[in-house]
Amino acid sequence: MLQCHPLAVPGAAxxxxxxxxxxxxxxxxxxxxxxxxxxxxxxxxxxxEFSSRVRLEGDALILNLPRFQYESVHVVAPLGFVxxxxxxxxxxxxxxxxxxxLDAELAKHPCKGSADLFLRLLERIVDRLADLLESxxxxxxxxxxxxxxxxxxxxxxxxxxxxMLHEVGTMGRRIGALHNTVHGLLRMVNYLEESPPAWFGDDxxxxxxxxxxxxxxxxxxxxxxxxxxxxxLDSVLGLINMDQxxxxxxxxxxSVVGIPPTVLVGIWGMNFANMPELHWHYGYVIAxxxxxxxIVVPLAWxxxxxxx
Numbered sequence: 001m002l003q004c005h006p007l008a009v010p011g012a013a014x015x016x017x018x019x020x021x022x023x024x025x026x027x028x029x030x031x032x033x034x035x036x037x038x039x040x041x042x043x044x045x046x047x048x049e050f051s052s053r054v055r056l057e058g059d060a061l062i063l064n065l066p067r068f069q070y071e072s073v074h075v076v077a078p079l080g081f082v083x084x085x086x087x088x089x090x091x092x093x094x095x096x097x098x099x100x101x102l103d104a105e106l107a108k109h110p111c112k113g114s115a116d117l118f119l120r121l122l123e124r125i126v127d128r129l130a131d132l133l134e135s136x137x138x139x140x141x142x143x144x145x146x147x148x149x150x151x152x153x154x155x156x157x158x159x160x161x162x163x164m165l166h167e168v169g170t171m172g173r174r175i176g177a178l179h180n181t182v183h184g185l186l187r188m189v190n191y192l193e194e195s196p197p198a199w200f201g202d203d204x205x206x207x208x209x210x211x212x213x214x215x216x217x218x219x220x221x222x223x224x225x226x227x228x229x230x231x232x233l234d235s236v237l238g239l240i241n242m243d244q245x246x247x248x249x250x251x252x253x254x255s256v257v258g259i260p261p262t263v264l265v266g267i268w269g270m271n272f273a274n275m276p277e278l279h280w281h282y283g284y285v286i287a288x289x290x291x292x293x294x295i296v297v298p299l300a301w302x303x304x305x306x307x308x
Contacts, residue, residue: 002027004034005103007111015114016087023091035087040064045080045091053184054191060084061197063188067180070094071132076177081118085199088114090121098128115200119207122185126214129182133221136175140228143168147236161240168233175226182222186215253302260294 077093
């Protein structure tokens with residue numbers, strides 16, 4: 001899909017904003033003719049080496065995020081920008097929530113050029129990333145409370161922990177995707193701070209520096225979330241192992257307690273002709289008492305040890 005938005009720049013020549021979502025080769029060629037320079041294809045913006053992520057070709061500044069978290073579909077795919085004095089090209093794979101209501105903002109506050117529009121897009125993406133990280137932090141806190149305050153009843157607790165294990169794994173995947181996005185933006189903005197094009201404008205350096213500070217704080221926050229998610233994953237696995245150990249403990253105690261009566265019953269169940277116990281008047285009562293005692297004594301010993 002190819003969309004072109006002319007931008008009226010006060011006191012300067014008009015600029016063009018080209019927004020492409022999963023463009024075909026024909027649409028790429030058409031957009032390249034409109035802006036006057038070659039636009040990279042999907043394979044180019046997916047390259048992970050730094051020289052392919054950020055480079056300057058003539059007046060066109062190419063900035064790519066090969067691993068960008070698309071919130072609307074929860075997938076990671078490339079996002080590319082090409083900025084020139086007269087045009088801004090955005091190449092995306094899915095809908096970007098951060099771009100919502102941008103048209104309304106431009107209607108109220110017209111942009112000063114392609115560089116101003118690009119920085120606005122970056123600011124919106126950073127704001128949206130902050131919201132996503134805050135949401136993940138809230139969810140992580142809820143999971144932590146649930147993990148360490150699971151309901152009474154072994155079956156209910158086990159089911160909750162198993163379900164939580166899948167949720168924590170999904171959260172870890174999303175935090176990893178946000179990590180790639182934040183660090184990709186950090187590399188991009190670091191490059192802009194070190195060598196911004198002259199046509200970016202006088203106030204661009206201040207905005208880029210502020211973006212860099214915001215991204216640094218998001219990176220620290222994301223690292224903290226990753227550590228907490230790893231701790232929660234280890235905790236949930238530990239709690240599941242504890243539940244399994246409790247089951248094994250019960251089975252072990254039951255098997256040990258069942259050995260003495262089994263031995264006694266096996267002895268008295270033998271069919272030898274000369275077994276004095278068979279002729280005792282109280283032989284049956286004594287046998288039942290011996291069997292019960294052989295069960296009670298091991299149980300009392302385990303309870304004294306605190307194992308049951």
